[in-house]
Amino acid sequence: MSDTAASGPVMSADGVPLKRSLNRALRAQKIRALALIAPLLLFVLITFIAPIADMLFRSVENQIVRETLPETVQRLGDWDADSGEPPSEAVFTALYADIFLAAERKLHTRLGSRLNYEETGASSLFRKTGRRVDRFDTDIYTDQITDLDPAWEAGATWAALFEAREARSALPFTARSWERWTDFVINEEEDDPLEEDVPDFLYTALYSELADGAGAGLDPRVDQVIDALPGFETVSVREQFLDADEDWGGADIWRTIQTYSPAYTSGYFLNAVDMEKGTDGPQFRPENEQIYLTLFKRTMFMSMVITFSCILLGYPVAWILANLPARTANLLMILVLLPFWTSLLVRTSAWKVMLQQQGVINDTLVWLGLVDDGSRLVMINNQFGTIVAMTHILLPFMILPLYSVMQTIPPTYLRAAKSLGATNWTAFWRVYFPQSVPGIGAGSILVFILSIGYYITPEIVGGTTGTFISNRIAYHISSSLNWGLAAALGTILLAVVLVLYWLYDQIVGIDNVKLGG
């Protein structure tokens, strides 16, 4: 190829550049190869990559606040959280519209649950308010406006009013509220909004905007209301909310809504490392609310202990297997693989039987007189139980790669070392062991990564001190339904594994990992 620069591209016999005809010849092969893997690729994409991506996305996604409370979020932007005061009447009016619509669509409880992760009490606050919101005393606006002209009672009047672009831009809040309500009626109630009673919050919205001086000259009917405004009897929406729940009068819930109004949040991740958004940026939670960092550390530590125990127990077994004649080795290999033929649950439950205080081991120890009947050993529902059971379960994953690597080490190396004057130990340590390190590496990666995400065994035998971070993730997925936090914890776990893998590559080198010859 060195002469291509001098003589131009190499041509094939028919004058086409060689590279192009080679590509053409290879294309059919590539397409066939792609077709062969396409079903698996699709399957993996749909069932593995996509769900993972979706879960990872959930760890930062936070649309619910701005989707449920769009008007409130918009008006709350100017509010100074540090004032310690609740926001203005205008914000409460916006909240009134948002909550009314949310309650109609039964979305306020979901928002309450979401905010409850950040601010305890938010859930009941929203539920209570949702029940009260259609019984607010704001019907006085309804009555006063319809008294001026009964045509306001008809949806058609509103529809005609907001038909005009000027009305929509002069009274944006009311126009948007009208639109959201009609959308709701059409799409979810599947009714005609023109035949429904116009709800109170729309009159309140109209009043609030007109009272602010907007809307003059739009329409005779509107002008009529504006003219009558000075004589209107008024009611404070804020008071209505405070009546429903006095928490609305504090700054805390408002700060929470303001903090979590962006579409994306780091809140779940902060939560996952025992932090929260405070007034001065992220801060650690109080000592007694910290849980996840401890769990992460415990998961790492116990996974390392399990990996190390597996090396300790698996290495001699793999060595024996690798040095036995093939027939015997195959027979023993079946014994190593035997655990795979029994259910994981059965094996874990067996350990429960073995290790519990009234279990086989304790009974035997008591019978032998080694342990007093009153002080039976606590070996289950703690870290010890988890380590024992998981070491047992993961041991084959250490033995198999070790065995396949050891099989490729010819016994002549040991003989050569001995003939050169090395004792059995030196020959093993200086010659055999370094060559088996790739097997240890492969086994350790397998066991460590499997155990760092292990769920069932710690759940069953872990008690409170022996559970892993995965148990917490499962809890948030299936019990507390805080998927965002579960996703954040999962993302951190994934990142930790990837970092460890990178570290391993830096220190040991991934080329040094062998799963077999």
Added chain:
Amino acid sequence: MSPSQSDTAFVEFIRVQKSYDGENLVVKDLNLSMPKGEFLTMLGPSGSGKTTCLMMLAGFETATHGEIMLDGQPINNIPPHKRGIGMVFQNYALFPHMTVAENLSFPLEVRKMGKSEREEKVVRALDMVQMGAFGGRRPAQLSGGQQQRIALARALVFEPELVLMDEPLGALDKQLREHMQFEITGIAHNLGITVVYVTHDQTEALTMSDRVAVFDDGRIQQLAPPDELYEQPQNSFVAQFIGENNTLEGVVQSIENGVASVKLDDGEIIDANPVNVSKPGERTKVSIRPERVEFNKARLQEGAHTLKAEVLEFIYMGDVFRTRLRVAGNDNFVVKTRNAPDAVRLKPGEHIEIGWLPKDCRALDA
């Protein structure tokens, strides 16, 4: 150089037996004595017990019965690492995770030798095999021949008096093998070490050794210097195994004045040198080397027996002609003639008469 004929044997096998399964003997009653400085080759087909003998000497196998002596001391109960015997393995067994220099340094390290002394010896050993520039390489970066040299250097670096080699040249191509044969014998003689060399390649055995022990069926069939082994095989196995050989079968008629008269199976009678036959009536295999067969009557002794032969095939091999004949019912009777200016080229179908000197025609066991 001939082996130093000291009275005390350096390596000695005394009535050694070895069995792996308790039913069959792999080595049957082995007796062997080697003086210091000898280059002895154990030659034999696979399964003949030669490698087992080497492994017993190295200490990787224990003798089921008998005594192995090294320098006058019984070594049966000495573990391999204390025997101080250098060994070159069939596939070199260079440690792949160490550099060449580290490989050579290993036997010195386990002997707790100081760093400077170690380095000096490693350099000297590498220079000896002309691999001085390769100390920093890994074994995988070397060619087969280079690995072979390193393995040799490693076996010699701690200055053992006895070095064992287990088919060390088996993995090399022919040209390199011949070159290494020459080099190994040169180094061995220069250092004056005793070498036990195992191979199944007879050329290697003949060219390198002071003495060759031919193994078959767990026994030494013959232990002799190469020339004696080739020219005076003691039994028909050795005659067949070493070099090319023509065999005629028959019955001993009489033995007189050191000459046996043998009646071949097709009725012809020839004279032979009675090596392994003792009385008339015994069956025998008569062995004649292809290059000792003569068909130029002028060169034969007066009154020598001749046999009728038919030329079946003539093969031109450059330095020699190889002619296949039918003699006394044997279709594979081969004659080799040197490609001399006056050499006769026989044609297939020709009928000739062949003969030989009675001493070259050895009557061996049947």
